[in-house]
Amino acid sequence: MVLGLLVVLSLLLLTAYFGEAHNGRLHGVQRDFLAVVSPIQDGANKALKPVRDLFGWFGDTLHAKTQRNELLKQNEQLRRELVANEAEKRNYHQLASLYHLDQLGVNDYHPVTATVVGKNPDLWYQTVNIDKGESAGIRVNDPVINGEGLVGRVATVVPDGAEVDLITDSSMGVSARIGANAATGLLQPKVGEPNDLLLQYLPANYRPNPGEYVVTSGTVSNEESLYPPGILIGRVTSVNEESAYESVNVHPLANLHNLDIVQVLTAGARTRPANLSSLAASLSAAQSTTTTNTGEQLASTKVGE
Amino acid sequence: MNGAASSSLLPRLAGFAFIIVFFQIGVVSELPVFGVNADVCSLLVAFVGLLCGSTIGAATGFAVGLLIDLALLQTLGLSSLVFTLVGYWCGRLRELRDPQGPLTPLVVGAAASAVSLFGYSLMEFMLGVDAPVSFELLGQIVLGVLVNTVIALPMWALTRRVLDSALPEDPRRRRRRRSYTTGGLSPLIKP
Numbered sequence: 363m364v365l366g367l368l369v370v371l372s373l374l375l376l377t378a379y380f381g382e383a384h385n386g387r388l389h390g391v392q393r394d395f396l397a398v399v400s401p402i403q404d405g406a407n408k409a410l411k412p413v414r415d416l417f418g419w420f421g422d423t424l425h426a427k428t429q430r431n432e433l434l435k436q437n438e439q440l441r442r443e444l445v446a447n448e449a450e451k452r453n454y455h456q457l458a459s460l461y462h463l464d465q466l467g468v469n470d471y472h473p474v475t476a477t478v479v480g481k482n483p484d485l486w487y488q489t490v491n492i493d494k495g496e497s498a499g500i501r502v503n504d505p506v507i508n509g510e511g512l513v514g515r516v517a518t519v520v521p522d523g524a525e526v527d528l529i530t531d532s533s534m535g536v537s538a539r540i541g542a543n544a545a546t547g548l549l550q551p552k553v554g555e556p557n558d559l560l561l562q563y564l565p566a567n568y569r570p571n572p573g574e575y576v577v578t579s580g581t582v583s584n585e586e587s588l589y590p591p592g593i594l595i596g597r598v599t600s601v602n603e604e605s606a607y608e609s610v611n612v613h614p615l616a617n618l619h620n621l622d623i624v625q626v627l628t629a630g631a632r633t634r635p636a637n638l639s640s641l642a643a644s645l646s647a648a649q650s651t652t653t654t655n656t657g658e659q660l661a662s663t664k665v666g667e
Numbered sequence: 668m669n670g671a672a673s674s675s676l677l678p679r680l681a682g683f684a685f686i687i688v689f690f691q692i693g694v695v696s697e698l699p700v701f702g703v704n705a706d707v708c709s710l711l712v713a714f715v716g717l718l719c720g721s722t723i724g725a726a727t728g729f730a731v732g733l734l735i736d737l738a739l740l741q742t743l744g745l746s747s748l749v750f751t752l753v754g755y756w757c758g759r760l761r762e763l764r765d766p767q768g769p770l771t772p773l774v775v776g777a778a779a780s781a782v783s784l785f786g787y788s789l790m791e792f793m794l795g796v797d798a799p800v801s802f803e804l805l806g807q808i809v810l811g812v813l814v815n816t817v818i819a820l821p822m823w824a825l826t827r828r829v830l831d832s833a834l835p836e837d838p839r840r841r842r843r844r845r846s847y848t849t850g851g852l853s854p855l856i857k858p
Contacts, residue, residue, distance in 0.1 A: 364722045368729045368751045375733075375744030380794060388743050395737040403738070406689045414694045421698060 449571065471505075471590065471627035474498045478621045479523070488528040488551075490514075490621055495523045499628040503588050508624045510616040511594035512536065512578060516626060524626070528618050529595065530557055537587045538595055539579040540570050540610070546579045549595060549612060557618070559596060564608040574598045576612050590627065676723075676833040680715065683829050684727060687711045688734045703811045705818055706780060708735060712754040713779030714772065714826040718834060721758025728754030742794065749786040753779050776819025777812055784808045 379388045476498075480491035494500055496519050504516040506526045514534065518525040527534055530551045538561055539546040545568045552560040561576060576598060580591020596612040691708050698704065708731050716724025728750030735746045757775055760766065766775075785808060 365725050365751065365755045368725050369748060372729065372732070372744045372748035372751055376742065376748065377744075379743035392737050392740055392743060396740060399738055403689065403693065407693045410690065410694045414697055417694070417698045421700070 471629055473625040474628050475625050488531040490526050492524050492526055495520045497521050500524050500626050505589045505627045506624050508616055513616050513624050529614055537579045537582040538576050540576055541574045559612040560609055561612050562607050562609040566608055568608055570598050570610050572598050572600055679833045684731050700814050701810050703807055703814055705814045707822055709779050709783035710776050710819055710822040712750045713757040713775050714823050716754040716757030717761050717775055718830055720762055721755045724754030724758035725751045745790055749783055753783055772823035773819050777816040780812045780815035784811050
């Protein structure tokens, strides 16, 4: 009896409520009821907040470990993505530097294309001979490049030919930096591995990533280098742990065993690169008997004065 | 039925139901456990039915449902209908079987929650709620039943503690009689 009455009442309420408009009588009753109990609800809400917080604290604690693990995974993934993006950004800058040499101070140079006509087979003297010389405007210490990157510098010049020291030659030293970073160092051949290079004297605690590009820095001790900035040299293969200084192993990008065509970046007369080259050449000649410093270092010493 | 007890039962029951409904709305509904909320109201209705019988259980179910529908601006009569049936069936269970096992509240709580959740979902679908019937929904209902089962025993203890002293004499007397009868049948005790 009671059950039937309550069920019928519920169904009547349900039917009436469902059938009427939003401004109907039952909706109005509902709104009025809400207006009455709203302060009670508000008070109860405030009064029960500590209880809610207590239960919430237990729940949060239970979920905290799971959430922490998920966030750690997410963080790791984001870090990987960040590193990949940074590497791509650096690569982009490298490529942009390579393809926009005009903006990097190469305007002062006049590339002279030359053919490699001879190679020194000696392991300790990594040099090649080219078919262009003084008559084509080539001077000692002019940078030599090919399509892949820096090849070396002109060591000796004759009217119709020149000898080029490859970057893997023991007499070479190039001021270089890693990618788009400000981390600069001196790039020299690696002792015992003549086909590889060692970028030394990097800033302390600097940890480069393998695969990063190494380019000429264009400066030595805040002065201009013999080599224009942004010329690609090689890629970082690993961090060198044997050296006393922060240093990395670099593999040259240019295939030095298979050089056919190169470009010599000759400097116009009375331009700054030309002055630098002649200065370095004169210092090299004067001090070569007493020191093993490279032309790059000598130039920086003199410019620094 | 003891007049004093029954007269104090209704206000006590009304106050208790009012508090539980607002506790449900203000606290329990904001504390998801495994992605679902416990439903202490359906447990309350079930246990009132189990303690007080089908009539009071059905009336409590109707009142609690109406209060929830009014306070939450839900479809009026929907929760009332479901809770009325839950309260009535639990009351009938007491009247017909009078189960005394220690796990009875657990089973009754789980069954009441399942009926309540399935019934409410079924009614919503019948009224044309635009929601897909999915395994996720089924999983939510099952999880809800499990969570309610976990809190069934504490809720039973609380309900009995609040209402026990105001219950009619009949159920209490029957419980005492059953204990006495069981003790009398023990072979260790001489008649």
